[in-house]
Amino acid sequence: MYLIFYFQGEPYLNPDFLEMVKYASDKKIYTATSTNAHYLTDEVAKKTVESGLDRLIISIDGTTQDVYQQYRVGGNLEKVLEGAKNIMKWKKELKSKTPFVFFQFLVVKPNEHQVEDIKRLAKEVGVDEVRFKTAQVYEYETDPNNLIPTIDKYSRYRKNADGSYTAKNKLANRCWKLQHANVITWDGLVVPCCFDKDAAHQLGNLKTQSFKEIWHNNNYKQFRSELMKSRKNIDICSNCSEGVSVWKE
Numbered sequence: 001m002y003l004i005f006y007f008q009g010e011p012y013l014n015p016d017f018l019e020m021v022k023y024a025s026d027k028k029i030y031t032a033t034s035t036n037a038h039y040l041t042d043e044v045a046k047k048t049v050e051s052g053l054d055r056l057i058i059s060i061d062g063t064t065q066d067v068y069q070q071y072r073v074g075g076n077l078e079k080v081l082e083g084a085k086n087i088m089k090w091k092k093e094l095k096s097k098t099p100f101v102f103f104q105f106l107v108v109k110p111n112e113h114q115v116e117d118i119k120r121l122a123k124e125v126g127v128d129e130v131r132f133k134t135a136q137v138y139e140y141e142t143d144p145n146n147l148i149p150t151i152d153k154y155s156r157y158r159k160n161a162d163g164s165y166t167a168k169n170k171l172a173n174r175c176w177k178l179q180h181a182n183v184i185t186w187d188g189l190v191v192p193c194c195f196d197k198d199a200a201h202q203l204g205n206l207k208t209q210s211f212k213e214i215w216h217n218n219n220y221k222q223f224r225s226e227l228m229k230s231r232k233n234i235d236i237c238s239n240c241s242e243g244v245s246v247w248k249e
């Protein structure tokens with residue numbers, strides 16, 4: 001079992017978040033979360049380590065404030081670094097091997113020149129690893145927000161001779177994630193995966209049904225069937241990373 005405590009929001013905004021982590025951890029379920037690290041005060045960092053959280057992803061998409069805020073609008077890089085240092089401090093103080101902490105660097109055009117810089121910064125802070133992730137871009141055909149990186153290996157999209165882009169993956173009619181996992185929103189809705197950012201494809205509601213009932217219900221069966229027939233016609237599946245490696249060295 002692998003419990004991922006994040007979707008579209010910031011997990012640390014939920015006052016009961018770490019209690020939920022501890023509850024799962026006590027039942028020997030592997031837990032992970034992803035944060036912007038703005039709420040990792042000294043006290044919260046200590047509680048995070050004590051909760052038994054196994055993996056902590058810290059999103060840091062720039063090594064200078066001007067670059068960082070281009071993608072993380074309204075964000076403060078100093079808070080991110082302070083939060084990361086607090087976590088590493090308490091791991092050491094409490095002699096804890098967990099959480100495994102890594103900087104996630106989402107590579108986009110404005111920050112692609114800082115790939116080497118983030119490696120150095122990660123070493124200074126003392127996190128366990130740096131991982132580079134390719135970005136899902138909306139309206140990628142024309143890339144109006146100028147986010148697709150020029151470094152090809154960090155892009156999910158291929159540039160055509162006319163300047164437009166196409167997705168690198170072939171959109172085969174299959175999906176590993178649909179068979180192995182799903183997303184449950186804060187209010188109990190069950191949706192296919194994390195690409196359904198607005199919970200448009202509601203397959204069930206845990207307030208009225210058990211998870212087992214939802215997993216086998218007609219909504220789920222129909223969604224699986226449609227994907228196996230024509231994945232490209234499902235909005236959340238047409239710009240999905242299935243079949244493409246999103247993590248890069």
